[in-house]
Amino acid sequence: MTHRQFSKHVCCLGILILLLTSLGNLYAAAIDKDTIEVAYLFDEGSGNVAKDISGNGRDGNITGAKRVQGKFGKALEYDGTDDNLIVSGYNGIGGTDPRTTVFWIKTSTTRDHSWVKWGINSAGQKYYIRSHVRGTDCNLRVEVNGGNNFGTDNVCDGEWHHCAVVFPKGGKDVKDHDLYVNGKLQVKEGTAHGMDTNVDTQVVNIGHKLANHQFLLGTLDEVAIFNVELSLKQINTIRNTGLKSALHVDSKGKLATRWGMLKRD
Secondary structure, eight states: OOHHHHHHHHHHHHHHHHHHHHHHHHHHTOEEGGGEEEEEOOOSOSSSEEOBTTSSOOOEEEESOEEEEOSSSEEEEEESSSOEEEETTOOOOOBTOOEEEEEEEEOOOOSOBEEEEEEOSSBTTEEEEEEEEETTEEEEEEEEBTEEEEOOSOOOSSSEEEEEEEEOTTOOBGGGOEEEETTEEOOOEEEOOBOOBOOSSOOEEESOOOTTOBOOEEEEEEEEEESSOOOHHHHHHHHHHOHHHHTTOOTTSOOOSSEEOOOOO
């Protein structure tokens, strides 16, 4: 074999390795369509229905919240008084099953905003994502009745912030969650407590207060719940490209036949 032929083979081998690595990274960032529980873009333009693009038909019923310009397309603006989105017929993910909830939030008001919740208000059985008030700031927080887990980055400064709340496979305690704000893993604070999310009666609510907390005051966009632990790569692809692009939703609002492809970072 001549030196030129050897160099050509080495070059081809290098290209092949690069292609295989790229494909491996791409498929590592793919998400199976069946793991998407609900996903809302809020891009309908008008009406009281938030279309679920997951393919599960879990459209949300909007009370009061109005559509405004969002992070990607349109979003829902909540007045902080009584606005809500109810996912009729869907009670969320139960027990200690893995899950990921993602959304964009924009608010300049420091208060204990309610974001996404389900389950009943009993020890360990509530599943509640809301803000944690810390002085003039508020942080991303997930809690069960009896325990909580919250981060440190301020998300109530009037800017858009992407939030991801990840409960991994094998997790048992609320402190097992990983919280991400704008792709940054949050330092864990809070109180440990075992989880056993109840899905018998309470449907998923988005923006409605619980107990002594407050309704959401601000703008919410691109909410989705998955029944798996998403990786940071997947979360960042959703954050950077938007749900519609990341999940490969066509112009008719339908997902790809087999899976939504999350693009490589």
